[in-house]
Amino acid sequence: MFKNLPDYVEDPILGLFDAYRADVRTRKVNLGIGIYCDEDGRVPVLASVRAARERIDGTEPCIYLPTEGLPGYRNAVRELVFGGATTDLQERVVTIQTAGGTGALRIGAEFLASTNTKPQICMPDPTWVNHQAIFQAAGFEVSHYPYCTPDGRFDIDGALATFKALPAGTVVLLHPCCHNPTGIDPSREEWGRLLDAIAQRALLPFFDMAYQGFAEGLDDDAWAVRECARREMPCLVASSYSKNFSLYGERVGALSIHAPGLEVAKVLGQLKVIVRRSYSCPPAQGAMLVATVLQDVQLHAQWRAELDGMRLRMLGVRASLHALLTRELPDADLSFLTRQRGMFSYSGLSGAQIERLRSRHGVYVVSSGRICIAGINASNIAQVCEALVETGFKPR
Numbered sequence: 001m002f003k004n005l006p007d008y009v010e011d012p013i014l015g016l017f018d019a020y021r022a023d024v025r026t027r028k029v030n031l032g033i034g035i036y037c038d039e040d041g042r043v044p045v046l047a048s049v050r051a052a053r054e055r056i057d058g059t060e061p062c063i064y065l066p067t068e069g070l071p072g073y074r075n076a077v078r079e080l081v082f083g084g085a086t087t088d089l090q091e092r093v094v095t096i097q098t099a100g101g102t103g104a105l106r107i108g109a110e111f112l113a114s115t116n117t118k119p120q121i122c123m124p125d126p127t128w129v130n131h132q133a134i135f136q137a138a139g140f141e142v143s144h145y146p147y148c149t150p151d152g153r154f155d156i157d158g159a160l161a162t163f164k165a166l167p168a169g170t171v172v173l174l175h176p177c178c179h180n181p182t183g184i185d186p187s188r189e190e191w192g193r194l195l196d197a198i199a200q201r202a203l204l205p206f207f208d209m210a211y212q213g214f215a216e217g218l219d220d221d222a223w224a225v226r227e228c229a230r231r232e233m234p235c236l237v238a239s240s241y242s243k244n245f246s247l248y249g250e251r252v253g254a255l256s257i258h259a260p261g262l263e264v265a266k267v268l269g270q271l272k273v274i275v276r277r278s279y280s281c282p283p284a285q286g287a288m289l290v291a292t293v294l295q296d297v298q299l300h301a302q303w304r305a306e307l308d309g310m311r312l313r314m315l316g317v318r319a320s321l322h323a324l325l326t327r328e329l330p331d332a333d334l335s336f337l338t339r340q341r342g343m344f345s346y347s348g349l350s351g352a353q354i355e356r357l358r359s360r361h362g363v364y365v366v367s368s369g370r371i372c373i374a375g376i377n378a379s380n381i382a383q384v385c386e387a388l389v390e391t392g393f394k395p396r
């Protein structure tokens, strides 16, 4: 029984994390997995979240949540994503609580596949390693649009040319901020042109927002989503609270579907059907924490300040890395380090350099050359720089 199963192919990022954990060297640096670490190299417990945890009465029985999630959480995250007040949003946006951003993508993919016999999606090349698998598993045919130019900028011409050749109804996957893995985001002017092309070709944007607040701030980072809504264009949004609340294991996310004239009850009903047959209802604890923080004026302000702190620390790391490497490599163009945003930087490291970084220096980088900036701090930045220089790192 079960003899003809295919061999398991390790997820490249999770596999690297396991290898890092198994490495017995003390001077090792994890720049692989997308987890934010603070200046002490620790995954932070946010003070706002700790305070929310204290407020939640742990003695209450934990019964099943509604299939679509906690009402207070759904309203609060819908406001965070779209801006504005629930009273204005509830007629045109359906939001459900999901198991992380991944769960939102999967439920959204299944919902779209249920409305289309030949679902197609066009996603950036490169994109987050899990995107293709999630949409293929839901029955989508996957194609790609080019994302970066050889000099490390957003490839607006390549993306527009691809969009203009897509059949109407194709879903287009977009990262509204902190593109994973490159850290390269379109400018507002470029977003405007992308949305124009999407509207002209009657394509359907699916935003994957896993890093709201990590690029410029909570509102600026949601600009593309809100502009899409302002233009009264339909869209889907998968939002994750793993990174910006530092609640990775709690699995807190949301799927929102926006459309003018949306048949709210019907859309919500179909989403509930998909959730019910998949996992029945979402987990409670993480959503209770996020809802408590977002609904309390004081905790909300405290969380925003903590999030700003994480964002500014990453900017500081980028500036320091840039300064240190410039000293060692004065002729190299290192401007990509400070131009790219969020947790990731696309380094252009070769496979051999990535291997040497790991084996010789204990510095773990994923095979695409993506560096997790949030894994660098004052105590390991010199080691990272030395290792990069020793491996012959030559930026584009």
Ligand SMILES: Cc1ncc(COP(=O)(O)O)c(C=O)c1O
Pocket (backbone or CB within 6 Å): 034, 099, 100, 101, 102, 103, 128, 175, 180, 208, 210, 240, 241, 242, 252, 253
């Ligand atoms: C672009 C992108 N989308 C979605 C996710 C998944 O988020 P979550 O951990 O909340 O499922 C990630 C996580 O790394 C990501 O980078």
